[in-house]
Amino acid sequence: MKNTHRITSARRVRTTAAVITIGLALSGCASASDLESPSDSESQTIVVGSQDYYSNEIIAEIYAQALEAAGYDVERDLRIGQREVYVEEIENGSIDLFPEYTGPLLEFWEPDTAARLDQDVYDALVDSAPEGVRILDRSSATDQDAYTVTRGFAERYELKTIDDLTDVPEPLVLGGNSEGENRPNGPKGLKETYGVDASFAPIEDGGGPLTVKALQDGDIQLAIIYTADPSVQKNDLVALEDTRGLFLASHVVPVASEKIDAEAEKVINTVSAALTPAGLVALNAQSVDEQAPASTIAKQWLEENPVS
Amino acid sequence: MDLIQQAFAWLIAPTSWIGDSGIARRLSEHLVFTVVVVGVAATIALPVGVVIGHTRRGTTLVSAATGAARAMPTLGLLTLLGLGLGIGLVAPAIALIVLASPSLLAGAYAGVQSVDRQTVDAARAMGMSEPAIIRTVELPLAAPLILGGLRSATLQVVATATLAAYTSNTGLGRYIFAGLKGREYAELIGGSALIVALALLLDGIFALVQRVTLRDPHRLPVTTERHHP
Secondary structure: OHHHHHHHHHHHHHHOHHHHHHHHHHHHHHHHHHHHOOOHHHHHOEEEEEEOOHHHHHHHHHHHHHHHHOOOOEEEEEEEEOHHHHHHHHHOOOOOEEEEEHHHHHHHHOOOOOOOOHHHHHHHHHHHOOOOOEEOOOOOOEOOEEEEEEHHHHHHOOOOEHHHHHHOOOOEEEEEOHHHHHOOOOHHHHHHHHOOOEEEEEOOOOOOHHHHHHHHHOOOOEEEEEOOOHHHHHOOEEEOEOOOOOOOOOEEEEEEOOOOOHHHHHHHHHHHHHOOHHHHHHHHHHHHHHOOOHHHHHHHHHHHOOOO | OHHHHHHHHHHHOHHHHOOOOOHHHHHHHHHHHHHHHHHHHHHHHHHHHHHHHHHOOOHHHHHHHHHHHHHOOHHHHHHHHHHHHOOOOHHHHHHHHHHHHHHHHHHHHHHHHOOOHHHHHHHHHOOOOHHHHHHHHHHHHHHHHHHHHHHHHHHHHHHHHHHHHHHOOOOOHHHHHHHHHHOOHHHHHHHHHHHHHHHHHHHHHHHHHHHHHHHOOOOOOOOOOOOOO
């Protein structure tokens, strides 16, 4: 759900275009004057950005602290907002490093992409990146929509993949935000891609506690919840494997400008290699459950996963 | 302007009106839900308000309670109730009953309380029982204020019944939620316009009813003078 959430809030942002245009104009002025500064150290500073999404901010903090540990000067420009806003900043070189997600970013650059599975999506993303923007190694950590069921339900019908749903004898109800009803991963997509019939129940909390409650009550059998959402683990939910690529694969991937040199690239690629799916869930849980700030969570993670 | 035109086109397209999520169905769901919620709220709040107005006891408690209920964010209450009751219509119904009750309660007790004490004492001196005083003296005199409470409660509920769609497949709120997140702005604006129209229609009906009841020649003139104990 959170992927769609990010995208939809990003869309909402576009509706308030006037406000944003002013904001961009102002920030544009600020960064332009910064860049004009002739100082040598200034031009060496790496600007790390992040989405206005807690999990993304933690990853950006890890990038920033890892680079600082390797001796780079880092400037943080975190919690910037949504894709429509910040991608432009990356493309024009105002931001040098940004944690992204393979699928949604590919869809942003190529809305009609046919790529669905992990490797295809990554390859297509590398090809579609505009001049001056580089896609570094992707992490195995994913943060994407998935059909989620309760463990009890999964065990009763021995469910592992979405395919297994065809053998479930009881009627299925899919719960999610209203817009999910007509999205490719709503009931229609489920029918087309997997031949599974499901009706739809709108629950407007984006895979939040009401959705989890509905799953546990049996009011719905399937919910669209983010794979990296700590509530999956906490509530003993099971994400069904999407073998046919109904959901666009969405791995954490660093997007970099030309200013990231070979050594910095190595540092970031080491971070990406060390960041596992379970590791990302654990990072998110620290933020949600302990309300720890991103910088603290990032510092702890780097102590446990040293990059140099 | 373009969006308004699109919304208008959506509103007048015959295909928008039919089917399981057509306007006709959503409109009737919204209306029935509103009527049921206001009906239940009135069944609870009006008798309580009348008794409080008649006995003139507990008004401090009630004004504090209604003030608190008015300050309650309905969406927050809905989420809280939903976590206990699960998805469906029960949680939004209760949240809306809480929303409607303050106006109903206030209308009822203020209406009854505003009846001239001398009139009530005169009725009592004539040997009328307390229930008879309420029925034949206080209620008719309090009717305009009770009706006013009912009117504002209905207006609040019909507008906020949008939230029924937060946890269930019900009402015009579906167009707003789906339109907002799916960028179907024609549907979003059209749905909102329908809610506004429905609210205006219901309010118009109440205005008419109020005018007719006030014009009733058999009714005693309403006292504007209030006596506070």
